[in-house]
Amino acid sequence: MSSNHSGKIVDKIGNRFIFYIKEETIEKEAADYHAKRKETYITHASSDIHHGQSVSVSIPTWDDPTKLAAFFAPSIEQLLPVAAWRGSDTKQILFATRDIHLTMREHYSQMIRQVGRNIFPCIIASENDMHHRGVGSMFTLYLEDGSTRRTKIPPAKYEIYKNLSHMPLCVYSIISPYFAQPTVSGWEDKLMVVNNKIIVALSTLQTQSSEHEHYRTMLTYTQEYLQQCLNDKAVHVHNFQKYCQSILPHVIVSMARAAEIQVVSAKPQLEAWKSELEAMGKWTDTYVIIPTVWPVGHDNPRQKLFQQLMTKEHFQTHVIMSEMPRDIDESFDLLGRVVGDRVAARLIFGCETPGARSMVCALSTERDLISDACQDAIEKVFENKENTGTNGILIASQLRFYAGQPTSKENEKALLHTAALLDVEEKKKNTSGEKSFD
Structure with missing residues (x-):
């Protein structure tokens, strides 16, 4: 077959036909398989189709009586329920009320976002600041005039004590999957990485001060245990328990020192904010958001600090602790919701x-x-x-x-x-x- 861009079929290969497409109309012809010739006209109003563009189209075998019978077997009454997806009275009211509910959620989301950014003063006691994730030592005060105040970072000793106290948990996270079969390999490279980091940490301790001796003892206990695992090519649970028993007294000391440093560092700064806000008549209106995680969701240091600074009524109504906020933006959304x-x-x-x-x-x-x-x-x-x-x-x-x-x-x-x-x-x-x- 041939054509001069009039929209007629220009070629046929098997049961596939090549068409030229006009901008407004596709006109196609199909060969009559049983001495009949049929034409089908399809209107296409797409601005993406240009004169002279070609496409290939598969023409179905319309003479198959089984297929034809199947196409027309269902009655209109049988077909309508498919299209009428809103269904019966129950479904109609379901979809209608669902539309209302979705509208509520949309406007509610906008409401809590705006409300949360209309509440001042507000203090966010965050623990996801860059370079201080999980440390929980930063407090930021947000004021109505758009200004913010941040507490100073606690002395380095605070974070050092916390970091060293987490070493047993670090080791446990690596080797615990192998406790059932302690001689199976797969943990060695990971322990070597930790061991190398401990070597670097030990090399930084250049004095014999009591603090450095404390750090050195904790690092050495851990390094010796790691070396034992690597030499034995095994991670037996009883050896891990012995390591924990040896380092635990030093972990307890580190935790106590870290907590004291945190309180000593934060107390004067938070008290200064309190005095300033009291002078403005705003302290009792101040909300505090404490993002946290479930294992430390109660009685954590940040919570206890504000428990000392606030009256019982103020603390119970204006301190909000939650696992939801992952950043400052979500903290304000939470405040708006509450x-x-x-x-x-x-x-x-x-x-x-x-x-x-x-x-x-x-x-x-x-x-x-x-x-x-x-x-x-x-x-x-x-x-x-x-x-x-x-x-x-x-x-x-x-x-x-x-x-x-x-x-x-x-x-x-x-x-x-x-x-x-x-x-x-x-x-x-x-x-x-x-x-x-x-």
Whole structure:
């Protein structure tokens, strides 16, 4: 076949045809396999297709009766459910409410981000600063005028003591996978790397001071143990325990000295901030964010420092510890979420009833908002306790309380009507014993 760029088929190889494409229309012809000639016209409105461009198209074998029968066997009624993916009434309301929920999440995310950057003063006690990751010694004060203050880095001894105290954990992390089969190789090169680093550290100790002797002792104990493992070509767990027993007293001393250095270094700087903010009338408004990890999520040094500087009420409401923040940006997002939720809770739930106050506290703290309802459900489902309808009665009583407050007659009527419906529903549940999740 041939063509002059009119859109007709220009060539055929087997069942594949080469077409020239006009900018607006593709016109194709297919050979009639059973003495019939058919033409199909396809409109293509793509600005990416230019006159004279060629493509190859596979033409299906339309004369296959089995395939044709399969194409047209389903009725329209059978095909519609596939296209009508929003489905029945239940699915319709599901997707409609899901759209609302997604909109909530979008605006909520924007809200907490802006709220978190609208709260001053704020102190972030970070431990992920460059060159000081995991050290936990840096404090940054953020003020409303956009200025920031940072505490000075603690003396080098603080970090040295912490670094040396972590050596047993370093060794354990390398050799523990081999404790079940201690003579299997695979750990040697890693221990050699640690050993070489210890040799470098030992070479830096040029004096006989008590501090250097302390460092030298810890490094030597570790080097001797590593050398024993390499010579024995084995990492027996009992030998590791002996090493730990020998170095443990020195680890305890290092931890005590590091903690004292941290407190001595941070105390005057934080007290100076406190005095400055008190003079501005801002100290009791100051929030503190302490990013942490689960193993040290409670009673850590940064937390204890602020426990000494703040009143009990201030500490309990304005010090926020969490594993979530990985950087400063996420710390402000967390602050926005916690404080933003507290404002929202007071406005949404109020504080007129015990149930409302419980929900305010739940939304404002680590406690889950539905913890009360979940506990009732657990007792009912797992422990087969008789359903007393406690939550339903509580909610109904709240509605009646609100109905008694200054409000319009329409609102009062609606609240009382809803409370009555809740009463009826609870009675049905208590008497029927039926379970429904619709």
